Amino acid sequence: MQIAIDGPASSGKSTVAKIVATKLGFIYVDTGAMYRVATVLTQKLGLDYSDEQGILAALKQADIQFKPDQAGQKVFLDNEDITLMIRTPEITNNVSQVSALAGVRTEMVARQRKIAAQGQVVMDGRDIGTTVLPTAEVKIFMVASAQERAKRRYAENTAKGIMTPLATLQAEIELRDQKDSTRVVSPLKKADDAIEIDTTQLTINEVVEAILVIVKQNM
Ligand code: CDP
Ligand code: CDP
Numbered sequence: 001m002q003i004a005i006d007g008p009a010s011s012g013k014s015t016v017a018k019i020v021a022t023k024l025g026f027i028y029v030d031t032g033a034m035y036r037v038a039t040v041l042t043q044k045l046g047l048d049y050s051d052e053q054g055i056l057a058a059l060k061q062a063d064i065q066f067k068p069d070q071a072g073q074k075v076f077l078d079n080e081d082i083t084l085m086i087r088t089p090e091i092t093n094n095v096s097q098v099s100a101l102a103g104v105r106t107e108m109v110a111r112q113r114k115i116a117a118q119g120q121v122v123m124d125g126r127d128i129g130t131t132v133l134p135t136a137e138v139k140i141f142m143v144a145s146a147q148e149r150a151k152r153r154y155a156e157n158t159a160k161g162i163m164t165p166l167a168t169l170q171a172e173i174e175l176r177d178q179k180d181s182t183r184v185v186s187p188l189k190k191a192d193d194a195i196e197i198d199t200t201q202l203t204i205n206e207v208v209e210a211i212l213v214i215v216k217q218n219m
Contacts, residue, residue, distance in 0.1 A: 002135070003215065004128035007142035008188060010149035013124040016142070016207045018072060021122040029115050030066075030073065031125035031132070034108050035099040036086035037064050037077055042098055043090065044077075049097040056103045068132045078089050086213075089164065094196065096179035099126075106183050106215045126180055129191035137218045139194035140211055146174050148200045161200060 003026070003160065005017045014030050014081065021028035038055060041062055047054045065076040074083045085091065098104060105127075112132050128160050129139035144152075150170035157164055180188040190196060195214060 001037075001137050001215070001219065002116060002133045002193070003122040003138040003140070003211075004133050004136040004194075005122065005124040005142060005191070005211075006126055006129050006188065006194065007017070007140075008144075008149070009173045009181070010153050011142040011144045012152070012204065013142050013208055015204055016199075016211065017122045017124040019204070019208050020211050020215070024120070024122070024215065026120040026122050027115065028073075029112060029123040031108065031112055031123060031128065032095075033075055033086060034111065035095050035104075037062075037075060037082065038104055038108070039091045039095045039098045040077060040082050040085055042101045042104045043094075043125075049094050050101070052079065052101040052103050055098065055101065056107060059104065061119055083090070087158055089162075089172075092176075096176050096183075100179065100183040100185065109186075126188040127186035129194045130189055131186045132190070138211075138215055139191050140214070141190040141194040141196045141197060142207070143198050144200040146170055146177075149173055153205055 003020065005013050007013050014032070018028050020079050028036065033205050038059055042049055042055050045058055047058070063078050067074045067076065074081060075086055076082065112123065115121065117131060125132070129136060147170060150166055150173055153169050154166045177188070197207060197210055
């Protein structure tokens with residue numbers, strides 16, 4: 001079975017996908033983290049965020065590893081732990097530019113499908129139900145108001161000691177959604193056969209339970 005979870009930034013995809021995967025014993029794949037790694041690589045090499053050929057060549061050489069960890073997963077680029085680096089504001093604010101490059105997407109989608117071929121998966125991102133796993137048995141499109149999503153990111157940041165104002169976070173989230181939804185290749189879009197869940201008023205547990213019910217109906 002394949003479970004595809006898509007939706008805009010901070011709608012709760014990765015938190016919920018991780019729990020659902022653990023409960024079902026499935027592999028969890030965070031595709032956003034893969035685009036974030038490509039963005040870190042671009043920054044480290046001093047390449048322009050629009051340099052498609054340069055980024056693609058670097059990606060093909062790079063050793064990228066995701067290792068399960070108590071707190072989720074650790075991310076390594078050429079043996080360097082970049083788990084924290086992929087979530088910095090610099091990377092978050094430039095990832096949409098890198099992820100819009102057609103060549104980068106082709107490379108990432110191939111890697112994602114290879115992982116999915118290894119077993120049952122829960123994969124979250126923007127184009128999983130539409131492009132990466134179009135025949136997934138369960139497709140969820142998770143949404144929440146921009147205000148609520150900014151509040152969640154704010155709480156997360158405060159816990160880490162990052163003090164970006166709430167209004168700035170909301171503006172950044174809306175800008176990223178707009179870029180992700182309007183790009184030419186595989187834009188963020190609900191698949192026709194996806195079930196939409198609005199998480200604005202729901203707890204993490206309530207969303208997990210709602211998805212497990214849908215999974216059982218499709219088993
Ligand atoms: O966690 P958050 O919602 O902030 O973002 P993410 O899931 O880590 O994804 C970061 C960025 O990667 C998104 O804003 C998209 O630009 C890109 N992305 C994508 O294009 N396609 C995917 N399947 C997953 C992420
Ligand atoms: O992966 P995505 O960017 O869609 O969102 P996330 O990183 O899973 O969730 C963003 C934040 O919202 C996390 O701190 C979650 O704990 C929180 N969250 C929540 O408060 N209520 C939910 N129903 C879902 C997520």
